[in-house]
Amino acid sequence: MKFAIALYSPAHAPSSRRALLFAQAVLAARHEIVRLFFYQDGVHSASANVVTAQDELDIPAQWRDFVNTHRLDGVVCIAAALRRGVLNEQEAERYSRPSANLSAPWDLSGLGQLHDAVQAADRLICFGGP
Amino acid sequence: MPHSLLIISRQPPWSGPNAREALDIALAGGAFDLPLGMLFLDDGVLQLLPLQSAAQLQQKDLTANLQALSMFGVEDLFACHTSLVERGMSPNELSVEPIQVLRDHEIAELIDRYDQVITI
Numbered sequence: 579m580k581f582a583i584a585l586y587s588p589a590h591a592p593s594s595r596r597a598l599l600f601a602q603a604v605l606a607a608r609h610e611i612v613r614l615f616f617y618q619d620g621v622h623s624a625s626a627n628v629v630t631a632q633d634e635l636d637i638p639a640q641w642r643d644f645v646n647t648h649r650l651d652g653v654v655c656i657a658a659a660l661r662r663g664v665l666n667e668q669e670a671e672r673y674s675r676p677s678a679n680l681s682a683p684w685d686l687s688g689l690g691q692l693h694d695a696v697q698a699a700d701r702l703i704c705f706g707g708p
Numbered sequence: 709m710p711h712s713l714l715i716i717s718r719q720p721p722w723s724g725p726n727a728r729e730a731l732d733i734a735l736a737g738g739a740f741d742l743p744l745g746m747l748f749l750d751d752g753v754l755q756l757l758p759l760q761s762a763a764q765l766q767q768k769d770l771t772a773n774l775q776a777l778s779m780f781g782v783e784d785l786f787a788c789h790t791s792l793v794e795r796g797m798s799p800n801e802l803s804v805e806p807i808q809v810l811r812d813h814e815i816a817e818l819i820d821r822y823d824q825v826i827t828i
């Protein structure tokens with residue numbers, strides 16, 4: 579089965595950890611993830627600038643490794659990301675900001691990518707939100 | 709057949725970007741001519757109050773964007789009757805039209821009709 583997974587909550591929220599565990603379980607069961615889409619506060623999990631204490635779970639690093647290992651399509655909503663200070667090199671330059679904190683494996687793109695994933699997937703599973 | 713998507717907006721208009729970010733999903737999907745519906749539930753119905761003074765909170769008014777939904781191809785708009793009544797709102801005086809006001813059992817049927825659901 580093809581899954582699209584959307585994450586709305588920040589890295590420190592329990593639902594962020596559940597999303598990662600779910601995504602891992604999807605692949606372990608030999609299903610497919612057509613796209614990960616980070617929206618709202620979920621964009622913080624794609625930031626390269628999150629520093630986690632050594633004895634705590636580093637969710638952004640785990641997401642990064644997971645996406646890299648499985649060569650997944652990891653999309654971060656550009657409007658939500660800009661609003662929250664998550665920028666790649668191109669956007670940092672465009673808006674004259676001093677630094678970028680988003681790089682591979684993540685892509686900044688629009689909400690059309692969420693709709694595209696909804697169309698491509700058999701199931702959309704969302705984590706976070708109210 | 710494209711997958712249909714119901715966006716459930718449950719957050720009030722002026723407590724952060726939630727209401728706008730739910731609306732943005734609908735507007736983006738409308739541009740692709742996808743079968744979309746939007747349901748205002750719980751505090752989300754507060755977005756439908758007429759005569760809001762967003763400028764006093766130094767915010768941009770969402771009402772014009774909500775009213776533009778039908779122009780963007782999102783014509784299936786719904787509001788929860790129970791949520792409206794709980795907040796002292798009249799189903800006949802909403803800022804967005806046309807909108808279908810649904811009873812609880814109709815909301816269950818509505819969610820069932822859509823292929824996918826996003827709740828914000």
